[in-house]
Amino acid sequence: MHTVKKLLVAAGFVVCAQLGLMTQASARITLGLSDWPGWVAWYVAQHNGYLKKYGAHVRLVWFPSYMTSVEALSAGRIDANCQALIDTIAPIVKKVPLKVILVTDNSAGNDALMVNNSIHSFAGLKGKSIAVEMNSIEEYLDVTALQEHHMSAADVHFINMSTGDSAAALITGRVAAAGVWNPWIQRIEARHAGHALFTSAQAPGLIPDLVVARASVVAAHRKDFVGLAKAWFATVRFIKAHPRKAAAIMAPHVDLTPAVYAASLSGTRLFGKHLNHIAMNPGPSSASLYNSTVHTGRFLEQVKMVKAIPNPRTFIDAGIVDQAGR
Structure with missing residues (x-):
């Protein structure tokens, strides 16, 4: 969202x-x-x-x-x-x-932490860059996801970008992950540039x-x-x-x-x-x-x-x- x-x-x-x-x-x-x-x-x-x-x-x-x-x-x-x-x-x-x-x-899946195809767990995200609009719902979702997997914002490197730019950065390989919402989720998946590691469907009421x-x-x-x-x-x-x-x-x-x-x-x-x-x-x-x-x-x-x-x-x-x- x-x-x-x-x-x-x-x-x-x-x-x-x-x-x-x-x-x-x-x-x-x-x-x-x-x-x-x-x-x-x-x-x-x-x-x-x-x-x-x-x-x-x-x-x-x-x-x-x-x-x-x-x-x-x-x-x-x-x-x-x-x-x-x-x-x-x-x-x-x-x-x-x-x-x-x-x-x-x-939101029940329309917001997501998307990662490139080489990452399959939160452990694989450690030390990597996440493009996201800071102080936004997407950052909130990403921080929540990290905390639920025994990590914190200090374990990754957040880069402040608009949602569209975040998606583009993931698609072009400039970052390992991006906090985005639809239709950007669909666009990343359509280009086979990444997949969801965590979505709002996993955080009811968030x-x-x-x-x-x-x-x-x-x-x-x-x-x-x-x-x-x-x-x-x-x-x-x-x-x-x-x-x-x-x-x-x-x-x-x-x-x-x-x-x-x-x-x-x-x-x-x-x-x-x-x-x-x-x-x-x-x-x-x-x-x-x-x-x-x-x-x-x-x-x-x-x-x-x-x-x-x-x-x-x-x-x-x-x-x-x-x-x-x-």
Whole structure:
């Protein structure tokens, strides 16, 4: 993903009108989204009329650059945004008034530590160079993978590169490993330049993706957010029942073929009503944001992006998904 799911195109965004399902004038909430399967899925909600059906007066706003969408939410230029937990904690620590109102998905294989074909174990990675975007989800995944195999960042040499450059460096043999996400995983494999040593499928709950909104907007338009959650639950049901149809709806928005996009979709664990209830409340599951916040916060402390881990109770609003699930 997801990264921090940062796309390799120019910053900025293009407003995407809702193609007749809802007029621009009727939209009360702007929802930012960017190129990640768990977020492009909102176009399924739009295409199938779920936003209108459940009374969610929402306008989708497309961002070619993921990090621009995160910055836009913090600055108040949009009302809500699709973003990862790792990119939500720092603004919250800085007192940006945000609320997590929905979990769209967990990465379940779409993020990976890819290595060249001569490496088959973590022992073989020792002393080697890993290209990765520092302070990102990919670095977080790589560090977690090392720790789970009794190694640390000190045992390897991290080189700071964008995700696309990291993949290119592995493909051309300039580095032994790279932390990347799809479609870069698929591109490395297609060129037979490497394979996954560790993926997000081996770390359930590590990379949650969310809908995060300005607290004042949640207070003013709560019914719209409940409708948004209902529309999401319907979207998840449709994608699970009709994955090929869903991929055909989503793929044109990211200039991929449905077949290629279906592979990315399979590496995303979409969260419907039941999983959202687990994620948005305290409990032992790795899917709970109460647990993910602690683990992610420790990493952010380690790389000195935050000085403290926020209390999940201060920014998680479980009431919206609870009401939508009734």
